[in-house]
Amino acid sequence: MSATAVVPRLHGIRHRRLLILVAMVAALLLGMVLSITIGSKSVPPADAWHALTAPSGTEHDIIIRSLRVPRTVLGVLAGLALGVAGALMQGHTRNPLADPGLLGVTQGAAFAMVASIILLGTSSLLAYIWFGLAGALIASVAVFALGMVGGRGGPTPVTLALAGTAVSAFLYALTSALVLLDEQAMDVFRFWQSGSIAARGSEVVWQVLPFILAGLVLAMVNAPGLNALSLGEDVARSLGQNIAMTRTVGVAAVTLLSGASVAACGSLAFVGLVVPHLARPLSGTDHRWLLPYSGLIGAVLLLVADVIGRVVAPPGELEVGVVLALIGAPFFVALVRRRKPVRL
Amino acid sequence: MTSIPLRIARLSWRIRLRGVSVTGGGLVLLALLMALNMRLGDIPLSVPEVIAATFDPGDAGHFVVMELRLPRALTGALVGAALALSGAIIQSIARNPLASPEILGITNGASVLVVAGVVASGSAYGGVSGLLSTLGVPALALLGGLLGALIVYSLAWRRGLDGYRLVLVGIGVTAVFTNVKFWLLTVGDVNDTGRAMVWISGSLNGRGWEHVQPVALALAVLVPLTLLGTCSLDALRFGDDTVTALGVRMNRSRSLMIFAAVLLAAVATASAGPIAFVALAAPQIALRLTRSGQPPLLSSAVAGAVLTTGADLIARTAFSPLELPVGVVTAVLGAPYLIHLIWRARK
Numbered sequence: 001m002s003a004t005a006v007v008p009r010l011h012g013i014r015h016r017r018l019l020i021l022v023a024m025v026a027a028l029l030l031g032m033v034l035s036i037t038i039g040s041k042s043v044p045p046a047d048a049w050h051a052l053t054a055p056s057g058t059e060h061d062i063i064i065r066s067l068r069v070p071r072t073v074l075g076v077l078a079g080l081a082l083g084v085a086g087a088l089m090q091g092h093t094r095n096p097l098a099d100p101g102l103l104g105v106t107q108g109a110a111f112a113m114v115a116s117i118i119l120l121g122t123s124s125l126l127a128y129i130w131f132g133l134a135g136a137l138i139a140s141v142a143v144f145a146l147g148m149v150g151g152r153g154g155p156t157p158v159t160l161a162l163a164g165t166a167v168s169a170f171l172y173a174l175t176s177a178l179v180l181l182d183e184q185a186m187d188v189f190r191f192w193q194s195g196s197i198a199a200r201g202s203e204v205v206w207q208v209l210p211f212i213l214a215g216l217v218l219a220m221v222n223a224p225g226l227n228a229l230s231l232g233e234d235v236a237r238s239l240g241q242n243i244a245m246t247r248t249v250g251v252a253a254v255t256l257l258s259g260a261s262v263a264a265c266g267s268l269a270f271v272g273l274v275v276p277h278l279a280r281p282l283s284g285t286d287h288r289w290l291l292p293y294s295g296l297i298g299a300v301l302l303l304v305a306d307v308i309g310r311v312v313a314p315p316g317e318l319e320v321g322v323v324l325a326l327i328g329a330p331f332f333v334a335l336v337r338r339r340k341p342v343r344l
Numbered sequence: 345m346t347s348i349p350l351r352i353a354r355l356s357w358r359i360r361l362r363g364v365s366v367t368g369g370g371l372v373l374l375a376l377l378m379a380l381n382m383r384l385g386d387i388p389l390s391v392p393e394v395i396a397a398t399f400d401p402g403d404a405g406h407f408v409v410m411e412l413r414l415p416r417a418l419t420g421a422l423v424g425a426a427l428a429l430s431g432a433i434i435q436s437i438a439r440n441p442l443a444s445p446e447i448l449g450i451t452n453g454a455s456v457l458v459v460a461g462v463v464a465s466g467s468a469y470g471g472v473s474g475l476l477s478t479l480g481v482p483a484l485a486l487l488g489g490l491l492g493a494l495i496v497y498s499l500a501w502r503r504g505l506d507g508y509r510l511v512l513v514g515i516g517v518t519a520v521f522t523n524v525k526f527w528l529l530t531v532g533d534v535n536d537t538g539r540a541m542v543w544i545s546g547s548l549n550g551r552g553w554e555h556v557q558p559v560a561l562a563l564a565v566l567v568p569l570t571l572l573g574t575c576s577l578d579a580l581r582f583g584d585d586t587v588t589a590l591g592v593r594m595n596r597s598r599s600l601m602i603f604a605a606v607l608l609a610a611v612a613t614a615s616a617g618p619i620a621f622v623a624l625a626a627p628q629i630a631l632r633l634t635r636s637g638q639p640p641l642l643s644s645a646v647a648g649a650v651l652t653t654g655a656d657l658i659a660r661t662a663f664s665p666l667e668l669p670v671g672v673v674t675a676v677l678g679a680p681y682l683i684h685l686i687w688r689a690r691k
Contacts, residue, residue: 095442096511146683159686161442162628166679166686169621173675176545177668180538187534194526270519277512319530325523329516333499336512 017289020282024296028076031303035072036064039310043068070202075306075320076299077205078197078265081212081257083298084219084291086272087279088257091226091287092250093161099273100258102164103251107171108139109262113192114178117185128188129207132263140255143167144248195266195321197306208260215256216295222250223287230285270324271298274332281335301328363634363643370646374421377653381417382409384661411552419551419615420656420670421649422559424622426612428648429563431623432630432639433570433605437598438507444624445609447514448602451618452521453492454485454610455544458617459525462540463532481543482555482614489610492521497602504595505602546619546671548656555615562611566604570641573601619671622648625678632685651678 037043043051043060050056051064085100093102101107112135116122122131146167147160179186225246228236233243258272279293302320305327309318347360382394389397389405397405398414431444438447445451461484500506500513525544529537542549609623626648627639633647634640655673662668 095440096508096515098442146686162686163683165442165624166682169625169675170679173620173672173679176541177672180541180545180669180672181666183534183538186538186541190526190529190534190537194523194530270523273515274519277515319527322523322527325519329520333513333516336509336516337499337502 017283021289021292021296024293024300027300028296028303031300031307032072032076034307035075035303036068038307039063039068066201067199070200070205071197071306072303073202073205074200074208074264075197075303077208077212078261078268079271079299079302080295081215081261081298082268082271082302083275083279083294083296084216085254085257085261086274086298087276087287087290087294088219088222088226088250088254089272090276091230091290092247092254094230095161096277098161100254101168101262101267101272102161103254103258104139104143104164104167104171105136105255105258106262106267107168107175108135108137109133109259110189110192110267111135111171111175111178112138113263114175114185114189117188118178118182126203126207129204129263133208133211133259136259136262137255139167139171140251140259144251191319192266194319195268195324196319197265197302198317198320200264204264208264211256211260215253215260218249218253218256219291220288222246222253223291226250226287227285230287266321268302268321268324270321270328271302274328275301277332278335360634360636360640363636363640366630366633367643367646370643370650374646374650374653377650377657378417378421381653381657381660382413384657385413386664415553415556416548416551417653417656419555419559420548420652422556422563423548423612423616423619424626424648424650424652425645426559426563426608426648427619427623427652428626428630429567429570429641429645430605430609430612431648432627432641432644433601434623435627436638437601437605438511440507440511441628442624443511443514445605445613446518446618446623447496447511448606448609449492449496449514449517449521450489450606450609451492451613452518452525453490453495454488454613455525455618456521456528457484457488457491458543459528459540460484462543463528463536485617486610486614489613490606492517493606493610497606505598507598510602542669543617545669546617546674547669548616548659549667549669551616558611559615562607566608567645570601570604573597573604574641617669617671619652619674621671621675621678622651625674625682626651629678629682629685 033045033048037045037048041063043064047058047060048064048068051058051061052069055061055065082100086098089098089100089102090096092098109132112131113122113128116128116131122128143160143164146163175189179189225236225241228239228241229243229246231239236243236246261268275298276290276294279290279297283289283293301324305323306320308327309320309323312318312323350359379391379394382398383389383391385408387405387408389409393405394409397403397409400406427445434443434445434448435441437443458481461480465480496510496514496517499517500510502509529540532540612619627644629651630643630647631639634643651674652670655677656670658677659668659670659673
């Protein structure tokens with residue numbers, strides 16, 4: 001193919017990718033509108049707008065401002081964070097089975113929260129979250145350090161993945177032991193592990209917001225380096241990449257993103273694991289596009305699943321984690337069957 | 345490392361001496377752990393007492409050793425071996441060290457049905473927990489495990505079986521099972537949740553001869569068959585095109601090996617619950633000890649048996665009179681050892 005033929009084609013790809021991005025943002029906005037208006041008490045869009053712009057203390061205003069908005073914002077943040085973290089993690093380990101929890105983040109958070117309940121008698125959600133965040137950070141630093149051992153250019157993918165699995169299993173075992181000994185902790189833990197964005201309040205959103213924003217920035221900074229790394233470490237090195245630096249930034253981003261969302265919403269493993277596989281056929285393997293696609297798909301999926309969970313089992317609600325798996329997984333399986341999977 | 349070729353008719357194997365010594369060492373360790381398991385417990389016995397109790401039906405300790413400790417220890421060892429063997433096969437086929445029977449939907453399929461059974465008939469609401477706990481749970485587990493595997497397998501099959509697609513489909517199906525399990529745990533009474541948690545952590549508590557038999561039978565049939573299959577398993581680790589060029593009937597050998605792995609894991613899960621981490625860690629531990637290219641089947645099985653037996657010894661005696669589920673201890677024991685091996689290899 002001559003150079004003149006390639007240039008328009010590249011333009012075409014870029015154009016298509018931008019269009020997809022715009023479509024995803026539109027879907028996200030639609031999802032936010034649905035999430036704000038639909039629930040056990042439906043609010044007409046006009047009232048919702050009124051509540052957002054000129055609140056006057058009506059029942060609808062209170063529902064929207066104190067319940068729906070924090071819940072929606074948290075859903076968007078967590079979906080973005082988990083989707084991006086999943087894509088990063090799969091890119092760095094080059095393993096389709098990798099999810100953000102592989103760094104030990106999920107189990108680190110779970111262990112710290114359960115331990116704080118049993119040993120310190122913590123009982124408020126705000127306090128759990130700080131413990132969860134601390135546990136997530138400590139566990140992922142431990143996994144990263146283990147993966148690094150003796151490596152010249154940062155941790156190798158297999159070592160990192162295995163070290164993560166080992167540490168996660170270890171922490172999960174400790175958590176189950178604690179939970180089996182203490183019924184109150186078990187009661188908190190079982191709801192935490194099924195994952196939910198309900199009843200978190202705006203304090204929680206403000207708590208996790210800085211961590212997730214920092215993580216998203218680091219992730220986008222990491223994308224070009226990750227592209228080079230996916231050619232293989234030797235090629236990346238010869239292209240002038242600082243491999244240890246790229247890996248460290250990537251792991252830091254995953255830790256911030258998934259640590260914050262796991263602490264706030266509980267274990268929503270499905271998003272990080274599956275969303276990158278949904279995004280990859282659309283974006284190809286270029287992480288500069290894969291990361292935003294994964295984030296947006298994650299956010300849309302989380303919001304839609306949450307809305308479905310609110311209406312599907314009245315008068316109660318189904319946890320978003322459960323709905324996510326129930327609607328997301330069949331969709332995912334169908335997609336895997338239909339196309340030839342894009343390998344990492 | 346030296347190795348000896350072994351040929352029988354048209355099949356040939358390479359026997360690696362390092363693998364033999366690791367397997368032999370593992371068996372010795374297993375025997376020691378089993379002996380310790382006979383001695384320790386609420387009623388400690390000395391070695392002569394154990395021997396007397398084993399062979400003399402009139403001895404005071406006969407019931408303790410032959411009806412309580414021996415079947416329990418045997419169940420542990422056999423279940424550990426079956427899980428590890430299953431894991432080794434699946435890791436070889438998926439060419440992925442993170443793969444385990446969980447990916448095939450076996451353990452989580454079993455967990456869903458058992459948790460559903462426990463919660464639905466929950467003692468907290470005056471259900472039929474007595475019958476369910478003796479007969480229903482293993483049956484539900486076996487059914488759930490096989491059903492889960494069938495779903496994953498049939499969804500992954502599309503003009504042949506692709507290791508990568510199997511893994512991806514497994515992720516999706518496992519996600520559904522896991523979350524349904526979590527949801528069921530939140531639905532029930534917290535007491536039932538506790539009982540279900542013990543089962544889904546994997547426990548050897550109160551296991552008798554009726555739990556030993558199915559696993560022993562499955563291993564007796566499937567171990568020779570899988571060893572026959574190692575020839576094709578070795579070939580399967582190359583790319584699909586190479587495998588076909590080597591003359592291996594790819595889909596058939598993959599399906600047969602997966603079928604064996606499914607049976608092993610399902611039977612093991614029915615006996616002792618989904619004991620965590622053994623299927624994933626034991627093959628990786630064996631791989632690093634034997635320094636071979638992919639998980640060695642026999643050494644993996646022995647590693648799994650040692651890990652589970654050792655873990656049960658600790659689960660039973662360390663916090664006496666309180667008893668932990670063995671699955672909690674397997675990870676506490678296995679994870680640091682695996683980390684140590686990774687650490688050493690990287691230096």
